[in-house]
Amino acid sequence: MTKFDVVIRGGTVSTASETFVADVGIRDGKIVQLGSTLGPGLEEIDAKGHFVLPGGIDSHVHISQPSGDGIVMADNFESGTRSALFGGNTTLMPFCLQQKGQSLRDALTDYHQLADGNCYTDVAFHLIVTDPTEAVIGQELPALVADGYTSLKVFMTYEGMRLNDADILRVMDTSRRTGALVMVHCENEDAIRYLIGLHEAQGNLAPTAHATTRPIVVEREATHRALSLAEVVDVPVVIVHVSNGPAIAEIRAAKARGLKVIGETCPQYLMLTADDLDGMDWEGAKFVCSPPPRDKESQEDCWNGLEQGVFDLFSSDHCPFRYDDPQGKLNPKGKTSFRHIPNGIPGVELRLPILFSEGVIKGRIDLPRFVALTATNHAKVYGLKTKGSIAIGMDADIAIWDPQLRRTVRHADLHDGADYSPYEGLDITGWPVTVLLGGQVMVREGKLVGRKGAGSHRARTARQSTEHRKTA
Structure with missing residues (x-):
């Protein structure tokens, strides 16, 4: 038999x-x-x-996400999960973006309608909180965490999406009480806006200015601040898409203090540099993402972080836009200023092959470390127990x-x-x-050979919540 x-x-x-x-x-x-x-x-x-x-788990991807007037993300759930599958991934964790004035529940309904029946991999949604009203904080978030949406993201940059420190603390406190996990995009928006003003006054509008208006210091400062806020509330935190040594040093120091901090980096910070944004005829727009690629020293720092355990997660931050497209990188405004080039690059299909080839084959990490960084740790961190x-x-x-x-x-x-x-x-x-x-x-x-719709949404398990707050 x-x-x-x-x-x-x-x-x-x-x-x-x-x-x-x-x-x-x-x-x-x-x-x-x-x-x-x-x-x-x-x-x-x-x-x-x-x-x-194990099939890869990419816990940082953007699919079918609203991206501004006239801008359309290149991947829907069919193409995004198909691409991920060919790259050896079997689970994706896309972000569900709450737009201003929208309830989180309504945003999730929209995303499920886009995903249902269209996925080649399993999916599990993170929540992006941009409008933390009393109803969101007091009612929606606790209910959604109980329903298995156990991770959420806040931004310290992007006007219209960023939260101030007080709101970040409110979201973190709700996460502490419900057992949710907070992810933070760490860049100082006020410093970025100041630098943008200087560049515009000088007529410096090419794609390469995207990197110089988002220097390492604005990521390092925001990383320190995010970790400090998490320490105030006494809550675990994920610092996503880390690009450089000074930010890594902040994570390392926080871990040494006993803070439960999870670090993540991505292929672009191992393989690209800011010089790539300096391409001819606006070609540099292809490499515009935030934080931007840095330099060779930063690449080495990120490799060291992967090897030494500072980073627990290796994700793609897949955020695809077409280049030669009026709804993509070369939209009418994007062709005139770096400010209007959609932030994000494709990478979900190449995340695993790049780390395998550059890491395992070249002897920088061994095979078990590769498995941990690309699958096992993602499952443990985000409650995908099976x-x-x-x-x-x-x-x-x-x-x-x-x-x-x-x-x-x-x-x-x-x-x-x-x-x-x-x-x-x-x-x-x-x-x-x-x-x-x-x-x-x-x-x-x-x-x-598999069919579209074979993948499904997976609810997750929250970590144990805590009602106490750490005091000095």
Whole structure:
């Protein structure tokens, strides 16, 4: 009698703590057995010479997010999750943006309507709080956390989205009481606006000015302030998309003080620099994101943060806009000033291959560290209890990697909705070739075989709430 729905045979399995050769037995969408002499499966996958890894969890992506008048994000849930799947990911965590005057519940309803039936991966939503009214703080947030929306994001930059310190404290305090986790985008908006004024007075409007109006110091100061606010409230906090050494030093110091702080960085801070924004004929607009790429020293600092455990998460911050498009980077205003170039770059499909090639293949991190940074830690941090590891009882979300497969990045070979890749021409060694979601083969030997709608929304578990407040 057939024992398994699927058996993956002879691959090198890695978890966040160990690597071993084993067969993987799957039944009813779950991993049910690991061993060397498993019985037959309805489907057998030969993984000899390949790595069998947990499907990636990208906990920082933007899909179908409102982006301003006349600006349209390049990816919807169909294209965004399809692209993620080809990059070895099986769960995405997009942001649900509350617009001014909108209830969080209404915003979630809108996002679910966009996602339902259109996903190739599982999804779990973060909430972006831009309008923390008494009703939002006192009623909506606690109810939504209880419903499984257990993480939220606040901004210290972007006029119209940023919160002042008092409102950030209110959101953090609600998170402490409900067990939600706060993510913070750390840049000092007042300093940025001051620098923008100086640049405009000098006629410095090209894309490269985006980097010089958002220097390291404005990220470092905001990181220090966000960590201080979290310390006041005594609440864990995630500092997202960290780009440089001084901000890393703030996180390291906060951890040394005993603060529960989680650090995140992204591929652009390992591979790009501010010089990329200085392209000819406005080509630099392709690389405009916030915080901006820095310099070679900052790249090395971010690598050190990954190696030394300062960073717990490696995410894409996938935020795609088309370049040659009046609704994208080259919108009418964007062609005249860096201020109007949509912030964000595509990257969800290349997050894992870049870290594998530049990190594992080049010896900067080992395979268990790769698994931790790209899957296991995301599941632990954000309450995805049945994801992020190859172990009995876990969801059979698995990516099978060919560690020798070499490719040169061409956007024509990718699957997102953008019209360019910021990593065009990059040589990568090691690619996911077969991807399973809940035991169902979605990509087989580089070909899409799974159906749209196979992915679903996943509610999550909040951490234990605390009613006490730390006092001096």
